[in-house]
Amino acid sequence: MAPGYADQTQSYEWLNELERPEVQESLKKLIQKLPEIQRSMDSVGNLIQFSESVVKDRETIDKLEQRLTYSSINAESIEALVQLLGKLPVLLKLVERLEQVTVFLESVWKDKETLDQLYHSAMDFPVVERGKETLELVDRIKEKAESQPQQQISIFTVLKWMKDPNVQKGLHYIQATLDTISEKSR
Template identity: 40%
Template sequence: MAVTTSKSDWIDELNKPEVLESLQKLIEKLPDLTQKLDQADHLLSFGQSILHDSRTMDKLKLKLDSTNLDSNTLAAALRLLEKLPLLLELTEKLETIVRFAENVLADEKSVSYLQGSIKEYTEPICEKAIKAQSLYKEVQAKAEANTQHISIFTVLKWMKDPSVQRMLSYVQAMIDTMPKKS
């Protein structure tokens, strides 16, 4: 069923304030819209001329054939594009960290404070390592200098020593714990 609109209906419609305002805006923007339509027309003409130029199309086909563009590559590119917001956020955080590090390294007071803090943490470890090395060398020297034959009675005598008993209790605890952890 066709709808017929009379001339008076059109005039009534055009006399509405919102329609008049819209028409006025359209008329004001008409030169800009015409310019954009011309640009789009030029772009389409350029695209059509490229598509009809066999030499350009042959070069394009040759370049596409020499690349490994396939559906997997395009799917990966789309997945990468989806992750760009997260990558941007991480990059900005990394940039903030790098700038902070640069500022700290440029400030002599901060560098000396860092060196002091590192020294504070590493000194006790180094001291313990030096003591352990010294103890090892002393034990090694005594063991190499000892020419005495060790008998079962000597081992039984050691077993009465509290420090040996303590060490043996650690060994026993280790033996009891190991099967449970594996």
């Protein structure tokens, strides 16, 4: 049967399609990718062949079933794994930030000037200043107690001290501390 007019028209349409620059560019890219596509197809073929071999190997299947039977992998474990995989991007960001902080802290730790500046800045905090004052007060008390000769303290001296407002304030703090500890232990 001789080709008709309709067959010739279709052939010309294909030729016209091939003359378009975007079609030619696409064909060129496809031809360049053919080796990569071939490698992918070979890999898929190898994977299928391996899978078929494993499925046919009853001993391997039995060992796999035995391992799965004795393992603690269950639906809950698989669901947890899927959820964990979903959170990996967030975990990765946290680990990267932790890594940045670690690098920063290491660089600060190695830089003597920065450490000195941090130390001096910390010494300017009110808490540190208050701590210094307390230590100085303790040192003065210790010095005064050791420099004076020891004398006998009578009960009348203690009663006299009890009238001192500072002693009363200290005893008030002691009583509040005992009450707080008692309430907490109940």
